[in-house]
Amino acid sequence: MGSVISNGLTNGSIYAIVAFGFVLIYRNSGVMNFAHPQIGMIGAFLFFSLWVEQSWPYLLAAACGVGLSALVALASRQLLAPQEGNPLNMLLGTLGIGGVLTWYALDTWDANPQFVPRVAPGVTVEFWDLRFTGAALLVIGALVVVTVGAGLFYRYAKTGLALRSVANDPLAATYMGINVERMSSITWAASGALAGLAGVLVSPFINMDPFFMSLLFLRALTAALLAGMRSLPLTALAGICIGLVEAQLIRETNTPGLTELMLVIVIIAALLLRPQSLGRRTA
Amino acid sequence: MSITPPVTEEVDHEASVAAMPTSWWRPLIKPLILSAMLLWWAANMFGEDHAATAVDAAAVICTVCGLHLLIQWSGQVSLGHMAIVGIGGFATANLAVEQELPLPLALLLGGFCAMLATVAIGLPALRIRGFALAITTLAAATAVSAYLFRQDWLAGGSLGILVSNSNFFGFDSQEPTSFVVPALVVALIVMFITMKIGHSGVGNALRMVANDDEVAGSYGINVGTHKLAAFLFSGFVAGIGGGLMVLDLGRATPEMFPASESIVFVAAVLMGGAGSIRGPVIAAIALVAVPEFLDIGHYEELVGALGLLLAVRFVPEGINGQHEHMVERVASVKAKLRGASS
Numbered sequence: 001m002g003s004v005i006s007n008g009l010t011n012g013s014i015y016a017i018v019a020f021g022f023v024l025i026y027r028n029s030g031v032m033n034f035a036h037p038q039i040g041m042i043g044a045f046l047f048f049s050l051w052v053e054q055s056w057p058y059l060l061a062a063a064c065g066v067g068l069s070a071l072v073a074l075a076s077r078q079l080l081a082p083q084e085g086n087p088l089n090m091l092l093g094t095l096g097i098g099g100v101l102t103w104y105a106l107d108t109w110d111a112n113p114q115f116v117p118r119v120a121p122g123v124t125v126e127f128w129d130l131r132f133t134g135a136a137l138l139v140i141g142a143l144v145v146v147t148v149g150a151g152l153f154y155r156y157a158k159t160g161l162a163l164r165s166v167a168n169d170p171l172a173a174t175y176m177g178i179n180v181e182r183m184s185s186i187t188w189a190a191s192g193a194l195a196g197l198a199g200v201l202v203s204p205f206i207n208m209d210p211f212f213m214s215l216l217f218l219r220a221l222t223a224a225l226l227a228g229m230r231s232l233p234l235t236a237l238a239g240i241c242i243g244l245v246e247a248q249l250i251r252e253t254n255t256p257g258l259t260e261l262m263l264v265i266v267i268i269a270a271l272l273l274r275p276q277s278l279g280r281r282t283a
Numbered sequence: 284m285s286i287t288p289p290v291t292e293e294v295d296h297e298a299s300v301a302a303m304p305t306s307w308w309r310p311l312i313k314p315l316i317l318s319a320m321l322l323w324w325a326a327n328m329f330g331e332d333h334a335a336t337a338v339d340a341a342a343v344i345c346t347v348c349g350l351h352l353l354i355q356w357s358g359q360v361s362l363g364h365m366a367i368v369g370i371g372g373f374a375t376a377n378l379a380v381e382q383e384l385p386l387p388l389a390l391l392l393g394g395f396c397a398m399l400a401t402v403a404i405g406l407p408a409l410r411i412r413g414f415a416l417a418i419t420t421l422a423a424a425t426a427v428s429a430y431l432f433r434q435d436w437l438a439g440g441s442l443g444i445l446v447s448n449s450n451f452f453g454f455d456s457q458e459p460t461s462f463v464v465p466a467l468v469v470a471l472i473v474m475f476i477t478m479k480i481g482h483s484g485v486g487n488a489l490r491m492v493a494n495d496d497e498v499a500g501s502y503g504i505n506v507g508t509h510k511l512a513a514f515l516f517s518g519f520v521a522g523i524g525g526g527l528m529v530l531d532l533g534r535a536t537p538e539m540f541p542a543s544e545s546i547v548f549v550a551a552v553l554m555g556g557a558g559s560i561r562g563p564v565i566a567a568i569a570l571v572a573v574p575e576f577l578d579i580g581h582y583e584e585l586v587g588a589l590g591l592l593l594a595v596r597f598v599p600e601g602i603n604g605q606h607e608h609m610v611e612r613v614a615s616v617k618a619k620l621r622g623a624s625s
Binding site for chain 2: 032034079080082083087088089091092093095096097098099100102103106107211214217218221222225255256257258260261263264267268271272
């Protein structure tokens, strides 16, 4: 039972961080960024090259990876900007960008899985029945920091307030002197950085190949949809719930793909019961 | 005394032409002759490699025709068609191996199995629309390839299913130079049916539903039936496409139908643009043939994604739109020339 909870919490935190990226962009402009997992994957691979192959210090390599993801997200947004008013075209366009990024990763770091050593290998924390490794603690800590930090940022910082007003009513925000274009760029960069962060943090737990973030994609998407694509704390909660349920499912059965099946049923049920959570944003 | 000339009845030529019963076979002559020429050429001129490419193209054309009807005419976006192609492929392989059905029958019934599987996504699609439907189909496709294609009863375990029978109406289905003829015939039939649907009242009703389903409903069109029917048709032809792929290779494995490759079909439909199926068929042929003929090696996997991206970003009206522009431009140049000469 202890391992189910600790594994579930760790994986769930990753799902939540990936889901934040979806929610941020959707809240800002009603766009679903389907290149999100691939953007994170590119950053994680740069981190891998720098840390493992070039043996740079961990923090510097991680910062470079996160930075690359933010830049790629920004570039994607600039490329697709003329279509930003049309969510469906944006979705298809980002799908294309994701395909191009996957191809680039396959071309540069072939399809063989790479092994990433765990950060802080000696550290484990045990309390009650739970046992967390250093890498797992880093993931959970990152989720807490991001959730609280984003909450404070949106509540108190000037840019955060501007972002919220753009999300509420872009036209009114323009009249108040807010640069909507710039806010959109900031959102995309932040979302890309979160994808990169998730990629860097999850890399020790999995075999890194160009498709590893796509595995997180469905889980993160479900978490974001369950939270109604709005609230970050709710998204975090949904992500952790999915992580826990998945950990329990894996312990009970070994049927492959059962988690995906469950998630699709949850997505369809969520969209059928609450169709207003998507598509009717600007009512 | 003046003689008035007898009043001859004025014959309205246009009206009489319209009233004349049009023979049903007359519009078929040109396409039939073209098809026969194409098939003769395919049967005799294709080398081994190019025949294999043509069979691939036939399978993709089948899928893309159905997806074009679904996306451009009925307004429902499916991003997970590879899952349906896969279900059709596995069903065809199972029917051919387990039930020992003749291959053409297995192909047809495989299409029907794929059609039935489409109901699972077509029914929720009656309430989930647009953007949300795109997300749902993508998620469903991921689940199908992660769960369904790993089940032994459908996918036959880790090795997949081997189809040893290769007699397709006397053609050898595992020999591309021979199979290219029946494959192209199937693709031509699918294109013809799709075209006919597009020109029929059903096609008009579909486009009306896509435009505004409330207005369509108030005109007495059953919105739900039409939306579901569009899904069923696209599922059927996608299943046929998958069956062609399986028969061509002689085996069915999960790796043949990766969910991420659905992007190629969507790319073909978007590059084709709204309107007739001419655009998407050209785009489908281009997406399959260009990597083969140009021999661009590992850039091959890039073509679908890049095509989708460029189509969305730079040419939202697609090949059909470009064709219209061209026709307009030619007409205006002609008019100018006529004006200058007179």
